[in-house]
Amino acid sequence: MKTVAIAGVGLIGASFGLALREAGFEGDLIGVSSPDAIRAGLRKGAITRAASLGEAASQADLIYLAQPVDRILTTIEQLAGLVRPDTLLTDAGSTKQSIVNKAVECFEASQFLGGHPMAGKESRGAEAAEASLFRARPYVLTPLAPPSEPVREFKSWLARIGADVIEMHPGEHDRTVALTSHLPQLISTALAATLAARRDPHLEQIFGTGLLDMTRLAMSSADLWMPILRTNRENVAAALDAFRTVLTDLQALHESDRLVELFEVGSAWATELRRLRCTTPADLSASQRPGSRSDSQSSAG
């Protein structure tokens, strides 16, 4: 792997370039992105030069698609027929099934490796990129074929940049993130919209840090989220239904003063979530600052 092309030099794409460099990658890093993103990427040292998608496709050993989900789908179509047979394509999109489906229409299954780094921070764009962004964070891969030599090499770089690789089926990934990422996002949005609808200035005076936690995701960009939700509609609908069922139970239990048990189930699970997966300094920096945005936003869900 001598030449890497990064399509979408935003937070994730530029952090991938910086992480490769820090891990000892000495090859060329081609950026394919808007002029502003290219400038920021060059300034950060995340890419070495810019190129068109066609030029990059003909030169790169690895093409890393770090755009929003809808742009990744378009880029895959554009790349069909442009890519050398020994080049590996991988992506960092927040949903996997529709991207993998599109990829197998356009490429050999062995030439495409779906990916989703569960990493990010409050700020978007190459300016916010960090070489350490993927360290100790889950990085889902959804292989459809036994690993080729380029796949093995890419995975060895993921290990070197410190990512915690987990392999699963694209459908399984999408069902999982519908519950752990897309549902929390929509609940936060629904809570903020509920309070917005009251038009009561007291609501913006009399609150604690719990409300800040619970409405942080609500600040996410609709631009990023609409394609994510559109490409995971059924799983998200099922997750919303599951939540609604628990909410119905909770309302009945509240009315009859029997909430203790449900409260304890939630508390035990939330505590276990933290125990099982020790949070890293990256978790802190992503979730600590007021108004901060977590990975499920700036890495586009």
Add this chain to the structure above:
Amino acid sequence: MKTVAIAGVGLIGASFGLALREAGFEGDLIGVSSPDAIRAGLRKGAITRAASLGEAASQADLIYLAQPVDRILTTIEQLAGLVRPDTLLTDAGSTKQSIVNKAVECFEASQFLGGHPMAGKESRGAEAAEASLFRARPYVLTPLAPPSEPVREFKSWLARIGADVIEMHPGEHDRTVALTSHLPQLISTALAATLAARRDPHLEQIFGTGLLDMTRLAMSSADLWMPILRTNRENVAAALDAFRTVLTDLQALHESDRLVELFEVGSAWATELRRLRCTTPADLSASQRPGSRSDSQSSAG
């Protein structure tokens, strides 16, 4: 105000003692609490000595009730007939109407001043107390009578410890916190319980910091919350209904790919919430750490 009695030497009670000291209070600080809490309070310098409730009541110029809501209700009953007519009672309970109702049964309206400091941190107990806990945080007061001289003096101390005093009717307070504190708590609990019910180990692997934000409140103690919810049942039921209505809309909009507008309403409100009320370092320390608990928990909602 020469002698202050603090009933419940936990995080809030002990922080009140420390804050008074730092603001220049030189009088006696009597603690009424469990032996462990008294020991911790003495060690921190938050109280100067321990006494029974009856002794404290006969000696104090100000009695500060910093217990959980259900204990405050009991303590008010116990204090009836024990308190000097020139002593002011105030509380730090998370709901106000039931406490104020109980107080007017037992005391002259001018002798009791309901209060709710919207301050706290992840840890409970006097060991975690800080003199700065109330600084730049909302401190709701629910007066029922024109301010007496002791009320004016207490309010001048709140100003000196840096609290941001907001006066409102106890019912208005309870309707507001049902939306800004109790609803977020129950939504976080419902989300954690939804994920717990799946019994899917992937859920605990494939997630970002957004899920940590959204399940932090779920770790709260049921002991603290059951009395809060019990004393605010109707407002909380109404808040849950309002949220459920928005959730129903959101589900329909998701199905028909028309979520953008609701998303933008939520995003605008969540952003405005932060703009209107600059978060302080105290907000950060409360909400930053993984597994941290915010004020709506450790100060009992």
